[in-house]
Ligand SMILES: Nc1ncnc2c1ncn2[C@@H]1O[C@H](COP(=O)(O)OP(=O)(O)OP(=O)(O)O)[C@@H](O)[C@H]1O
């Protein structure tokens with residue numbers, strides 16, 4: 001791994017609790033994420049990992065706790081506001097427009113940054129045309145970066161699953177995020193696709209300096225690429241530290257071995 005410089009705390013999750021009726025999806029969870037790090041969230045199925053990301057990006061409203069992003073504290077994040085603050089995410093179940101081309105899917109990631117109004121855009125007139133060109137150039141750069149040039153015009157639904165996941169990453173990157181939340185970006189992939197995705201995640205982190213919060217089940221991937229790891233189990237935090245520390249934590253070991261704890 002490169003000798004990157006981990007910075008200040010950029011995202012601070014404080015005492016988050018989230019209930020769905022009688023189900024406690026998250027119980028008093030606190031952890032922080034530092035600038036430029038790859039912060040993994042791991043845990044068995046139903047541990048609350050996706051719910052945690054959904055609290056961070058404003059999809060779920062936790063009953064307790066708060067989240068501080070770049071010094072601003074929120075009780076409830078609001079999805080649009082979070083995106084504007086520079087947080088993007090990919091989804092465990094892809095959220096792409098399957099009938100639309102790769103380019104057009106990536107352009108949806110630029111929506112937030114498109115300033116001119118729809119009428120001017122429709123007329124492709126003056127500033128709107130210039131703006132559209134700029135956005136297209138940004139999207140083309142991401143396409144090159146992710147090595148999907150050959151599929152630029154292909155409807156996303158026709159691509160193999162591994163490439164669809166890559167397009168989903170591209171859509172998130174098109175938002176030029178400071179923090180990228182990735183929910184199982186390698187799930188369902190074969191070994192080669194996983195290796196590619198790992199490389200892209202590392203390159204995004206390295207080349208763009210993007211801070212990454214990564215949910216991943218594959219332990220070898222987590223141990224290889226993350227700087228620090230949070231472990232959730234039944235909505236509780238049972239471990240937090242470097243990959244080595246977490247691997248040696250008895251609570252983590254028993255959660256993964258399925259013994260009572
Ligand atoms: N919208 C919802 N309504 C009701 N219960 C929910 C909802 N979202 C999550 N839960 C519940 O919260 C708990 C945590 O779910 P979550 O999806 O966060 O787990 P996870 O760690 O992401 O699991 P997996 O590894 O299977 O993706 C589960 O018991 C789940 O059934």
Ligand SMILES: [Mg+2]
Pocket residue numbers: 049050051092
């Ligand atoms: Mg999940």
